[in-house]
Amino acid sequence: MRTFIAVDLGGTNIRAAIVQEDGEILDVQKKKTEAHLGKEHVMQTMEDLIASLDGYQEAEGIGLGIPGPTDTVNGKIIISNNLPDLIGYPIADHIQNRFHKPTFMANDVKVAGLAEALLGEGRGKKNVYFMTISTGVAGAMILDGKVLSGFHGHGGEIGNAIIDPTRAPIAGLNPGAAESWVSGPAIVREGNQACGKQFEHAGQLFEAAATDPNAKKVVERFKDDLAVLLANVCFVCDPEMILIQGGVMKSSADFLDDVQERMRNLLFPGMRETVLASATIEEPGLVGAAMLAKSQMD
Amino acid sequence: MRTFIAVDLGGTNIRAAIVQEDGEILDVQKKKTEAHLGKEHVMQTMEDLIASLDGYQEAEGIGLGIPGPTDTVNGKIIISNNLPDLIGYPIADHIQNRFHKPTFMANDVKVAGLAEALLGEGRGKKNVYFMTISTGVAGAMILDGKVLSGFHGHGGEIGNAIIDPTRAPIAGLNPGAAESWVSGPAIVREGNQACGKQFEHAGQLFEAAATDPNAKKVVERFKDDLAVLLANVCFVCDPEMILIQGGVMKSSADFLDDVQERMRNLLFPGMRETVLASATIEEPGLVGAAMLAKSQMD
The missing domain is CATH 3.30.420.40 (ATPase, nucleotide binding domain)
Known part of the structure; x- marks a missing residue:
């Protein structure tokens, strides 16, 4: 071989x-x-x-x-x-x-x-979007088995894409930049502020949301924000499937189905089969x- | 030939x-x-x-x-x-x-x-984004001389991309959908409301903005909104050049340079050469x- x-x-x-x-x-x-x-x-x-x-x-x-x-x-x-x-x-x-x-x-x-699109859940598919939600947020479009880098090498830098321009800029990124609202550190920051606690990682906030309405509010906004980001990606490149990796995905059971539903509600009817799934390659x-x-x- | x-x-x-x-x-x-x-x-x-x-x-x-x-x-x-x-x-x-x-x-x-990317201003370029701003708003990614349709045929339907989720939905599109804010009819709608007039087309509002501060506010928001939409497209596919056609472009002298500047300010430094220009094919x-x-x- x-x-x-x-x-x-x-x-x-x-x-x-x-x-x-x-x-x-x-x-x-x-x-x-x-x-x-x-x-x-x-x-x-x-x-x-x-x-x-x-x-x-x-x-x-x-x-x-x-x-x-x-x-x-x-x-x-x-x-x-x-x-x-x-x-x-x-x-x-x-x-x-x-x-x-x-x-x-x-x-x-x-x-x-590329690994996910060619050998993981995206195997055999022609148009896959891949995304990481971890300390940072970034993506990659994989078309016909090749990954798009973009003219300046910045294709997929969706962490700086604007999901809500009415929010203040954080840490040098754009106002309402995706990474400032859906990354692990962003979830922890918002959770700490809403709950008056010191969460160590995003997973703890997703757990707390089961009983703490303030934590739940943060999680619900996270789901909405992620749905907007993903829908906007879909309007540009209309993938068959979006695969997500990264530390925040350890809690995917707490949010991924809801995010898929909200994303689909933002898409045109003909795009609503778009699949949202966890990346699986080790x-x-x-x-x-x-x-x-x-x-x-x- | x-x-x-x-x-x-x-x-x-x-x-x-x-x-x-x-x-x-x-x-x-x-x-x-x-x-x-x-x-x-x-x-x-x-x-x-x-x-x-x-x-x-x-x-x-x-x-x-x-x-x-x-x-x-x-x-x-x-x-x-x-x-x-x-x-x-x-x-x-x-x-x-x-x-x-x-x-x-x-x-x-x-x-x-495809015409613009292959024979117009985008000639010889590998990664061109094309957009129409008219009654509707839509786009197309042209990579290596081929246009991306997307898995469900909806690639480029950026008229429904969300530029500000805090705004109310209009006419069945998403809350803060691009087409609801940067299309010709959207500009006229906002201009009529802000100025208490009955503009017939967007060009009249751009003219009015030279002397009417209310019209100017509408035009400034249009520029901001378009810059957000374009920056978000750039974060996904990072084109070398964005070419725009459509009725609203008759007034491009009144807004295109400003939109390019605002878009570039939203991009990472390495992407700030991205060119915004009018489509030219007849x-x-x-x-x-x-x-x-x-x-x-x-």
């Missing part, structure tokens, strides 16, 4: 893996990123990790998943808080020259979306990086 | 044309639609029009532009107020069987967007229908 090399370059760790075209991970290695030691160090760590993988020489291509917006055409990071020294560095070219294999790079959310970052290489080479 | 047959099926008229691949229209014929006489009559009129075109036998394929959401895969109308008898009828198959040429069908806004419906056939056959 064909294999691909996957690299998940994070602010804390770099992971590299050999992944079969069916998504099975055959070998995986991990090292600390240590970005403060400079880009040469990070690139060397990445090279060493790849070269330590069992079967790396037989792999057909290399896919890199990188946090934040990326220049997919030139294989460079555009913005990064965790990897500032690597901004603008031709990461993909560097790896391609070292291993003599076609190398592709994309944002980690897009890469994860290692979407690694599997997706491999699928990025595969999708670009096929 | 290669030629294609273009059909613009409207509620009032059907037009058919021979269009060169460079967009030049060589022959065009028009007849009343007379939808009340039934689908057989409409289909016969369409056939007669095509067969009356000078050079129709040499054309490589046929493109049909149809108002409202269409099932592009099966070549059928999904919803139509003006052509109810044709809903669900296999229009594209019928025409293909009659003329023995590959026949494709899409919504008229998408078809016009017959986008016919040229685009021909380009639909070409883009699907190439």
Whole structure:
């Protein structure tokens, strides 16, 4: 079976893996990123990790998943808080020259979306929207098995999409930006304020909503806000299915059905079959990086 | 030079044309639609029009532009107020069987967007967003020379996208739906209310705004609303350029630069080169229908 090399370059760790075209991970290695030691160090760590993988020489291509917006055409990071020294560095070219294999790079959310669209719940579907609801909120459109990066590498940055322009801006994002209202930290912030408590994560607020009417109000607004965001995405690209991953989805039993219903009520009748579901791939970052290489080479 | 047959099926008229691949229209014929006489009559009129075109036998394929959401895969109308008898009828198959040429069908806004993206201001660009601001508001994403219809044929129906969920719903659309606030009739409605006048079209309100502070308020809100809609589209698909057509664009000198600036202020820094411009093709419906056939056959 064909294999691909996957690299998940994070602010804390770099992971590299050999992944079969069916998504099975055959070998995986991990090292600390240590970005403060400079880009040469990070690139060397990445090279060493790849070269330590069992079967790396037989792999057909290399896919890199990188946090934040990326220049997919030139294989460079555009913005990064965790990897500032690597901004603008031709990461993909560097790896391609070292291993003599076609190398592709994309944002980690897009890469994860590719995994879900090709091998997860979106398998066999032509038009899938993928979304992460975690510390941040972002999305990815996967059309005919390829992920859209957008002209400036910012396609899918729906965390800054405006769901209600009458709300105040928070933390540099737009007024009423989605990430300011439907992310994990946003739910905790609103829950703490409404309930006078110190929730540690969004899950606790969803639990509290069963008995605390103030918590319930926050949860209901979250559902409305998420429904507006998703409906707006549907009006732009009209997917068959929307798949969501991320920490907040641990509580999906408490909100996903309601959000699907509210989203459908905002859509035109002909779009109301649009499915909202949880993402299911266990290692979407690694599997997706491999699928990025595969999708670009096929 | 290669030629294609273009059909613009409207509620009032059907037009058919021979269009060169460079967009030049060589022959065009028009007849009343007379939808009340039934689908057989409409289909016969369409056939007669095509067969009356000078050079129709040499054309490589046929493109049909149809108002409202269409099932592009099966070549059928999904919803139509003006052509109810044709809903669900296999229009594209019928025409293909009659003329023995590959026949494709899409919504008229998408078809016009294809004309602009391929032969107009978007020429040579890979990721163009097209939008119409007229009686209705709708859009189309054109990626790599192909227009996205979406899974249910509703991709680009951004007239129902929510720009402010705190506003009341109007005429069956969502609360704060874009079309309820940035369309021509919406501008007139708000202008009449703010100024106590009876404007006949949006252009009169834009003129009045030069001297009437109440009219100016309406225009400023229109600019803000349009900027929110466009920014939200950009966060989903991050185009290089947004091209706008439609009656309201007759007044573009009064608002387009401001809207571009406000839109850019809502975008991430890396996206702020996104260009907002007027569409320029004179017959986008016919040229685009021909380009639909070409883009699907190439």
